[in-house]
Amino acid sequence: MTVPPHPAAQPLxxxxxxxxxxxxxxxxxxxxxxxxxxxxxxxxxxxIESVVRIRQRRIVGAPGFHAVVRAEDGVLLGLVTVEDGGRGGETEVSYQFLPEHWGRGYAREAVRAAVARALETAPSVVAVTQEANHRSRRLLEAVGLEHAESFVEWDAHQVLYRRRRKAASRPEDLPRGRAAAEPRA
Structure with missing residues (x-):
C-alpha cells in the first residue's frame, strides 16, 4: 500500500x-x-558562524523548510518554515525574506499560502514576531492571523498571532462518516 506524501511535502x-x-x-x-x-x-x-555551518548541513530537504522562489525565474526570495507541534503543540509558521525582495508582496503571498495549506490539517496556526516588528505584524494580520497574546522572551517584547481553522458549516464541508444528522428519506 502506498501512503500519499503529507501535503506539506508537496510544492506549493x-x-x-x-x-x-x-x-x-x-x-x-x-x-x-x-x-x-x-x-x-x-x-x-x-x-554565528558555527551555527551557520551546522544549519547548512541540515537544511537541504528538511521537512517544514520551504524555499520561496519566484516562479518566472527560480530566484530564491526567502524561506518559510512550517513546524508541526511547535509552540504549545500548535503548528507554527515563520518566514525570512532577503531585503532586495521586500515591499513587493512576496512574503504576504507565500505566508498566506503556507498558512492556508497548514490549516488543511492543523486546527490552528501561530506565528510570533517582536512587538517592534511592525511590518511583520501587518503581514500576519493581512493573512488572517489575530493577536492572541503578548509576552517577553529573549529580552524582547513578543506578539503571538493565531488563526484557527474555520468550523465546517455546510454539509459538503463536514467530514464523511456516519450520517446521523442527515435527514432520512
Whole structure:
C-alpha cells in the first residue's frame, strides 16, 4: 500500500511563487538570510558562524523548510518554515525574506499560502514576531492571523498571532462518516 506524501511535502504554487523543499543550490541564499543584519534585526541578530555551518548541513530537504522562489525565474526570495507541534503543540509558521525582495508582496503571498495549506490539517496556526516588528505584524494580520497574546522572551517584547481553522458549516464541508444528522428519506 502506498501512503500519499503529507501535503506539506508537496510544492506549493501561488500566482507568482513556488514554495518547495530547500535544495543544495539554495544554501548560499539561505545562509544570507541567517547572516544578514537587516533580515535578522528582529530575530536576535545574525547567526554565528558555527551555527551557520551546522544549519547548512541540515537544511537541504528538511521537512517544514520551504524555499520561496519566484516562479518566472527560480530566484530564491526567502524561506518559510512550517513546524508541526511547535509552540504549545500548535503548528507554527515563520518566514525570512532577503531585503532586495521586500515591499513587493512576496512574503504576504507565500505566508498566506503556507498558512492556508497548514490549516488543511492543523486546527490552528501561530506565528510570533517582536512587538517592534511592525511590518511583520501587518503581514500576519493581512493573512488572517489575530493577536492572541503578548509576552517577553529573549529580552524582547513578543506578539503571538493565531488563526484557527474555520468550523465546517455546510454539509459538503463536514467530514464523511456516519450520517446521523442527515435527514432520512
Amino acid at each position: 504554487v501561488t500566482e507568482r511563487l513556488v514554495l518547495r523543499p530547500v535544495r543544495s543550490l539554495d544554501v548560499p541564499a539561505v545562509t544570507r538570510l541567517w547572516t544578514d543584519p537587516d533580515v535578522r534585526q528582529h530575530l536576535g541578530g545574525p547567526v
